[in-house]
Amino acid sequence: MNSVKPVVGVLMGSSSDWDIMKHATDMLTVFDVPFEAQVISAHRMPDDMFTYADAAHGRGIRAIIAGAGGAAHLPGMLAAKTIVPVFGVPVPSKYLKGEDSLYSIVQMPKGVPVATFAIGEAGAANAALHAIANLAMNDAVLAQKLKDFRVKQYEHALAMTLQS
Numbered sequence: 734m735n736s737v738k739p740v741v742g743v744l745m746g747s748s749s750d751w752d753i754m755k756h757a758t759d760m761l762t763v764f765d766v767p768f769e770a771q772v773i774s775a776h777r778m779p780d781d782m783f784t785y786a787d788a789a790h791g792r793g794i795r796a797i798i799a800g801a802g803g804a805a806h807l808p809g810m811l812a813a814k815t816i817v818p819v820f821g822v823p824v825p826s827k828y829l830k831g832e833d834s835l836y837s838i839v840q841m842p843k844g845v846p847v848a849t850f851a852i853g854e855a856g857a858a859n860a861a862l863h864a865i866a867n868l869a870m871n872d873a874v875l876a877q878k879l880k881d882f883r884v885k886q887y888e889h890a891l892a893m894t895l896q897s
């Protein structure tokens with residue numbers, strides 16, 4: 734059993750979101766950032782969602798990555814109940830391909846922010862990278878890992894250069 738306390742919560746409205754949201758947990762794993770991942774739906778489990786949001790800051794959670802599809806109210810409702818920064822990931826939906834998820838998450842009223850990322854796996858990975866960047870502001874080891882990650886990414890992109 735892992736005894737390290739999680740600092741990032743990765744939440745999703747349904748287990749059907751996992752294929753997308755695992756891109757966030759994969760990134761956190763690469764950076765050795767302790768996280769917890771669970772299904773909590775604002776619609777289907779409203780009391781559990783409130784309990785989670787109420788306790789998050791006191792438990793040491795410093796970022797919440799919340800993914801949901803369709804009428805994606807989960808990130809906004811979490812943001813309404815906690816001061817922990819919430820990063821929203823619009824999960825692609827069956828009929829509207831995630832445009833509904835994006836608009837549901839991004840158009841928050843003034844005063845209750847949700848930092849909203851791209852639809853799909855890039856959004857999930859980038860939400861994790863953004864949480865990591867915030868944590869790295871007070872963690873020199875994490876900051877160096879982030880710099881190394883950028884160098885690797887640069888080298889990977891450079892290697893794509895087509896031979897003439």
Ligand SMILES: Nc1c(C(=O)O)ncn1[C@@H]1O[C@H](COP(=O)(O)O)[C@@H](O)[C@H]1O
Pocket residue numbers: 745746747748749750773774775776777800801802803804805806807808824
């Ligand atoms: N948007 C929400 C919320 C919520 O915002 O509370 N709870 C579940 N869902 C979404 O419903 C979609 C279909 O869920 P099912 O596949 O379980 O029917 C998922 O993308 C989930 O995030």
